[in-house]
Amino acid sequence: xxxxxxxxxxxxxxxxxxxxxxxxxxxxxxxxxxxxxxxxxxxxxxxxxxxxxxxxxxxxxxxxxxxxxxxxxxxxxxxxxxxxxxxxxxxxxxxxxxxxxxxxxxxxxxxxxxxxxxxxxxxxxxxxxxxxxxxxxxxxxxxxxxxxxxxxxxxxxxxxxxxxxxxxxxxxxxxxxxxxxxxxxxxxxxxxxxxxxxxxxxxxxxxxxxxxxxxxxxxxxxxxxxxxxxxxxxxxxxxxxxxxxxxxxxxxxxxxxxxxxxxxxxxxxxxxxxxxxxxxxxxx
Amino acid sequence: xxxxxxxxxxxxxxxxxxxxxxxxxxxxxxxxxxxxxxxxxxxxxxxxxxxxxxxxxxxxxxxxxxxxxxxxxxxxxxxxxxxxxxxxxxxxxxxxxxxxxxxxxxxxxxxxxxxxxxxxxxxxxxxxxxxxxxxxxxxxxxxxxxxxxxxxxxxxxxxxxxxxxxxxxxxxxxxxxxxxxxxxxxxxxxxxxxxxxxxxxxxxxxxxxxxxxxxxxxxxxxxxxxxxxxxxxxxxxxxxxxxxxxxxxxxxxxxxxxxxxxxxxxxxxxxxxxxxxxxxx
Amino acid sequence: xxxxxxxxxxxxxxxxxxxxxxxxxxxxxxxxxxxxxxxxxxxxxxxxxxxxxxxxxxxxxxxxxxxxxxxxxxxxxxxxxxxxxxxxxxxxxxxxxxxxxxxxxxxxxxxxxxxxxxxxxxxxxxxxxxxxxxxxxxxxxxxxxxxxxxxxxxxxxxxxxxxxxxxxxxxxxxxxxxxxxxxxxxxxxxxxxxxxxxxxxxxxxxxxxxxxxxxxxxxxxxxxxxxxxxxxxxxxxxxxxxxxxxxxxxxxxxxxxxxxxxxxxxxxxxxxxxxxx
Numbered sequence: 064x065x066x067x068x069x070x071x072x073x074x075x076x077x078x079x080x081x082x083x084x085x086x087x088x089x090x091x092x093x094x095x096x097x098x099x100x101x102x103x104x105x106x107x108x109x110x111x112x113x114x115x116x117x118x119x120x121x122x123x124x125x126x127x128x129x130x131x132x133x134x135x136x137x138x139x140x141x142x143x144x145x146x147x148x149x150x151x152x153x154x155x156x157x158x159x160x161x162x163x164x165x166x167x168x169x170x171x172x173x174x175x176x177x178x179x180x181x182x183x184x185x186x187x188x189x190x191x192x193x194x195x196x197x198x199x200x201x202x203x204x205x206x207x208x209x210x211x212x213x214x215x216x217x218x219x220x221x222x223x224x225x226x227x228x229x230x231x232x233x234x235x236x237x238x239x240x241x242x243x244x245x246x247x248x249x250x251x252x253x254x255x256x257x258x259x260x261x262x263x264x265x266x267x268x269x270x271x272x273x274x275x276x277x278x279x280x281x282x283x284x285x286x287x288x289x290x291x292x293x294x295x296x297x298x299x300x301x302x303x304x305x306x307x308x309x310x311x312x313x314x315x316x317x318x319x320x321x322x323x324x325x326x327x328x329x330x331x332x333x334x335x336x337x338x339x340x341x342x343x344x345x346x347x
Numbered sequence: 348x349x350x351x352x353x354x355x356x357x358x359x360x361x362x363x364x365x366x367x368x369x370x371x372x373x374x375x376x377x378x379x380x381x382x383x384x385x386x387x388x389x390x391x392x393x394x395x396x397x398x399x400x401x402x403x404x405x406x407x408x409x410x411x412x413x414x415x416x417x418x419x420x421x422x423x424x425x426x427x428x429x430x431x432x433x434x435x436x437x438x439x440x441x442x443x444x445x446x447x448x449x450x451x452x453x454x455x456x457x458x459x460x461x462x463x464x465x466x467x468x469x470x471x472x473x474x475x476x477x478x479x480x481x482x483x484x485x486x487x488x489x490x491x492x493x494x495x496x497x498x499x500x501x502x503x504x505x506x507x508x509x510x511x512x513x514x515x516x517x518x519x520x521x522x523x524x525x526x527x528x529x530x531x532x533x534x535x536x537x538x539x540x541x542x543x544x545x546x547x548x549x550x551x552x553x554x555x556x557x558x559x560x561x562x563x564x565x566x567x568x569x570x571x572x573x574x575x576x577x578x579x580x581x582x583x584x585x586x587x588x589x590x591x592x593x594x595x596x597x598x599x600x601x602x603x604x605x606x607x608x609x610x611x612x613x614x615x616x617x618x619x620x621x622x623x624x625x626x627x628x
Numbered sequence: 629x630x631x632x633x634x635x636x637x638x639x640x641x642x643x644x645x646x647x648x649x650x651x652x653x654x655x656x657x658x659x660x661x662x663x664x665x666x667x668x669x670x671x672x673x674x675x676x677x678x679x680x681x682x683x684x685x686x687x688x689x690x691x692x693x694x695x696x697x698x699x700x701x702x703x704x705x706x707x708x709x710x711x712x713x714x715x716x717x718x719x720x721x722x723x724x725x726x727x728x729x730x731x732x733x734x735x736x737x738x739x740x741x742x743x744x745x746x747x748x749x750x751x752x753x754x755x756x757x758x759x760x761x762x763x764x765x766x767x768x769x770x771x772x773x774x775x776x777x778x779x780x781x782x783x784x785x786x787x788x789x790x791x792x793x794x795x796x797x798x799x800x801x802x803x804x805x806x807x808x809x810x811x812x813x814x815x816x817x818x819x820x821x822x823x824x825x826x827x828x829x830x831x832x833x834x835x836x837x838x839x840x841x842x843x844x845x846x847x848x849x850x851x852x853x854x855x856x857x858x859x860x861x862x863x864x865x866x867x868x869x870x871x872x873x874x875x876x877x878x879x880x881x882x883x884x885x886x887x888x889x890x891x892x893x894x895x896x897x898x899x900x901x902x903x904x905x
Contacts, residue, residue: 105775105805119528141534149532157529159554169551173534205558209674219533236802238673238832240870267805308806311835311875318896324903333875337882340903482730507728514730517772563725570726573686573718574739574786575710585737585750 066093066116066227066261071125073111073285085111087285089125093227093278098253099263100272100293103282104306109265112282113229116263117147130226145174148225148259152232154216155209163189163207163215164200170223188222189215191256193248210241214248224258231265246271273297273310273331281305294329312336355415355473356480362593363405364478368487370594371475374601378471381605382464384612391463397604398470407477412470415477419469423462430458485509490588503579511567519560526555629700630661631826632685632716632794637694639680654680656849657694662828662842664793667820669837670830672846673870678830681846682798685828686716699793714743717787721799723771723779732782733758733767739790750789757785760823761815777808781815788819794826795819801831813839834860834874838894845871861892 073086086108093099101109114120115127118140127134132143151157160166167188171181189196192214199207204215213233220228233249234242253262266272272279273293281288281296283305296302297313309317312330316339320328325339358364363371385391402412431454440452479487489506496502527537530551537548610616639655655677662668672678683689684696687703696703698712705712717739720726729735733754740750758764761781771779780800787795797816801809813836819825829836837843837860845853847869853859860866863873863881872878876899880890893899 104807114528117532119531144532144534149529151525151529151532154529156559157526157551157555159551169530169535170533173536223533238870239834239872240673269806306807308810315875315879315896315899318900319903322900322904324900333879333882336879337886340879340883341886480731482734510730511728514728518724566720566722566725567728569683569688570718570720571728571738573683573688573713575713575742575790576738577710577742581744582741583744583746583750584741585734585747585754587747 065095065130066091067126067128068092068112068115069126071112071115071122071127073108073115073120073123077123084285089282089285089287091280091287091290093261093263095260097261097263097278098250098276099261099278099280100276101263101265101280101282102267102269102272102302102307106284107282107305108285109282110231113149113231113263113265116227116229117144117149119149141174145223146225147227147229148220148223150217150220150228150230150233152235153213154220154233155204155212158204158212158216158219161203162201163204166204166215167219167222170219174223184222184224185218188218191221191252192218194218210237210244213237213245217248221252221256221259226258227261227263228252228259229263232267233264234266234268234271242268242271246275250275267307269297269302269308269310270312273312293331297331298329355476357407357411357477359406361404361406361478363401363474365591365593366478366597367588367590367594368479368483369491369588370590370597371479372484372487372491374597375471375475377601377605379468381608382468382471384608385464386460387611388459388463390608390611391460391467393604393607394467397600398467398474401474405474405478407474412473412477415473416466416469419465423465426465427458427462430454430461481513482510485513486584486586486588501579503582507579515563518563519556522559523552523556526552526559631664631699632662632828633695633697634658634660634681634684635695635697637684637691637696639684639689639691641680653692653849655684655691658846658849658851659694660844660851660854662794662826664826665820665824666842667817667827667840668829668842668844669840670828670844670846671832671834671837671871672852673832676846676869677849678846679798680849682718682796682828682830685794685796686718687712688718710743714739714790715792716794716796717790717792718796718798719780719783719787719800721802723776723783723803726783726786727771727779730770732763732769732771735771735782736785736789739786743790753789753791754785757788760788760819761785775808776804777811780804780808780812784812784815784819792825794828796828796830798830799832801833801836809833809836832871834866834872838874845869857894858892860894 068089068091071086071089075083075085089112101112103109111120115122115134116129118134118138122135129143130146132138134143158166160169164185167185168181171184176184186196189199194211194214204212207215228249230249234245237245249262249264252259264276276293278290279293279296280290281301288301288305297309302309310331312332312335313328316325316328316330316336319325319340325343327339330336330339382394385394402409431450434451434454434457436457437453438451441449442452442455443450485506489502492500492502535548535551537545540548614620637655637658638653640651640653642651658681670678670681680689684691684703685698687709690704698716701708701712703709703712727735728738736754736757737750740753745753755764758767761784763778763781763785766774766778771782774782783800784795795816797812801812804812816827816829817839820827829840831837838857841856843855843857843859844851845859845866852869853862853865860873861877863877866873874894876893876896880893880899884890890902893902
């Protein structure tokens with residue numbers, strides 16, 4: 064279940080006088096089990112890149128192969144979209160049905176599954192996002208809290224049993240606890256659900272990227288600057304040059320290193336910082 | 348869709364662009380009335396000269412204007428064909444006879460006049476929208492309709508509603524794209540099936556769009572209230588509409604043109620008798 | 629006397645008496661003061677009642693119990709409500725939903741036009757407001773093509789044109805990327821310095837609260853904690869209501885948990901300082 068992107072370019076309104084280049088010659092591969100972050104300044108082409116992955120944006124030039132499906136020519140959109148689940152920004156704004164159960168069932172129904180299978184999937188999906196199925200299934204999605212609505216929307220995608228889960232800023236607009244809960248949820252979906260093998264996430268929050276991802280693709284003005292591990296990415300000032308901020312942990316670690324308190328400054332979580340300071344052993 | 352708030356406004360900063368929107372609105376309305384009075388090629392010739400002058404002063408590329416006329420080509424061809432095929436007028440003078448078709452002189456003249464009328468009818472308002480932003484148009488209309496406020500028509504409120512509508516069309520169209528993409532990702536199918544099935548397939552788009560419009564409206568109302576919005580009536584404006592020197596010039600020139608057109612139609616001047624100049628008609 | 633004073637304010641969203649008894653009030657017996665020239669942060673998780681406070685402070689909502697006084701005038705005084713609103717401006721969360729016009733300068737002019745000022749005065753206010761937020765060159769443009777940060781600066785200009793004494797940022801940075809967030813905070817803090825503005829920042833970003841003179845922590849409609857920066861040192865208490873203390877505070881507490889004995893610190897530098905000692 065791998066994704067192969069080769070020399071992908073995309074231009075908005077190619078006929079217009081002032082064409083806007085969204086992607087330029089991007090090549091990238093994503094493997095099974097990856098938790099890939101796509102980062103970049105606003106307008107760097109992140110969204111255009113991910114909407115290619117389930118065929119919402121047609122390939123203009125270059126090549127994309129998702130699990131053997133070539134997206135360059137004609138392909139089975141339904142089959143592709145059941146493999147690549149897409150959770151958009153503020154996904155709670157796409158809810159529409161009278162009850163939570165019906166809304167989550169929308170995707171599986173469109174896949175043409177039989178009723179029994181749909182019911183199983185809906186129940187599994189709602190439970191997978193940490194909600195109580197019996198308690199919530201008959202409620203209107205519009206009477207839920209913001210956080211619950213977002214979970215229901217994610218369940219609507221999970222119910223299609225995608226192997227690749229793509230999320231566009233899943234924590235946007237949430238408070239610190241809400242952010243952490245959603246990230247832990249995404250991680251648990253990846254680790255506990257047999258179906259979701261790969262997660263691709265657009266994020267502006269470098270703390271999340273540092274803590275949860277194993278690979279980061281950095282975009283700038285539609286071009287791929289590089290693919291890194293978080294540790295490599297935050298080693299120097301590459302991210303800052305691309306209009307992004309360093310994770311708070313790395314910023315603290317750099318201050319500590321400048322004072323000679325620690326040796327390594329590429330620390331991605333607070334636990335790592337504590338361990339690194341303790342290694343110095345001055346006070347212990 | 349996204350460009351609708353600017354209409355087809357084409358900024359060049361010309362004298363025509365700087366005209367008071369009220370002048371342009373009045374002239375355009377009178378212009379449409381005038382077109383109906385014209386039934387000679389000489390009349391259309393005069394209008395053509397006037398319009399060409401306007402186009403030249405406005406500095407809008409002619410190709411741009413012709414492109415905007417593309418939409419009416421079908422209508423134009425259709426009307427002309429209809430006149431040619433189902434002609435019931437004066438059949439005294441045959442110009443051309445070929446196979447089963449016979450063309451009469453008056454028939455060809457009528458055809459030409461209808462084509463001209465359609466062409467000029469579209470071209471006038473097109474020039475208005477090319478040189479005036481929708482906001483200016485709204486302001487102009489509001490000012491011209493002021494007398495209606497006397498009979499309790501809420502002109503100011505209508506103007507504000509209009510401008511907010513223009514403001515939100517791009518946001519809502521963007522939102523629609525997003526929702527369509529989100530539902531497509533859940534394998535929603537908007538393209539197949541009969542009309543009822545397709546209408547039903549729109550529900551997952553319409554409901555989120557509706558709830559988001561309500562949410563936006565609530566937030567906007569809050570923002571407007573907190574920026575001291577009381578009522579539409581007692582507001583002042585930053586940009587007051589102002590007549591410049593070019594406004595009276597245009598109005599006078601247009602009145603002169605209208606006068607000539609009326610004269611061509613009704614032949615009311617005592618000292619020159621148009622019927623003696625047979626070539627005009 | 630304080631510029632804004634909340635006295636035991638309670639507010640229910642359900643106006644119906646009966647259901648009001650059943651539902652929890654959005655704001656529940658809240659009292660605090662805001663002095664002129666102060667930077668105040670109101671923090672709390674989503675749904676803690678902090679945005680309701682913003683609307684109470686400029687009379688968009690009226691308290692069911694208690695009193696909100698702005699410059700000595702109660703927000704219940706219907707005759708002076710526009711006076712209050714022009715003194716206390718709010719910048720809301722979603723930049724797209726607070727713009728009324730298609731042209732940027734027309735949008736900024738909306739407030740002063742409502743006040744019924746003459747066109748010269750409006751023009752000078754609009755020019756000044758756009759200059760203050762660094763958006764003068766976009767005056768004649770449309771807001772659609774701007775970034776979120778730029779749109780939010782226009783929204784600030786729209787509030788500034790009313791010449792308010794207090795500006796409330798009601799989660800105005802929540803939808804922005806980190807750099808745009810910095811941009812907005814810089815503009816707001818510059819206005820405090822240069823225009824002697826009072827700033828009330830309603831947010832759930834603790835790093836923004838670190839810039840404040842006074843911090844009010846809301847939870848379930850009540851004031852949970854209130855005070856100076858020392859409020860942010862309460863790692864466990866903040867975590868218990870879904871907030872997060874600054875990283876330096878969390879790391880310090882974790883270190884103390886493994887045998888260190890470090891004093892209170894707030895910033896990265898302070899942590900480094902006391903680790904050096």
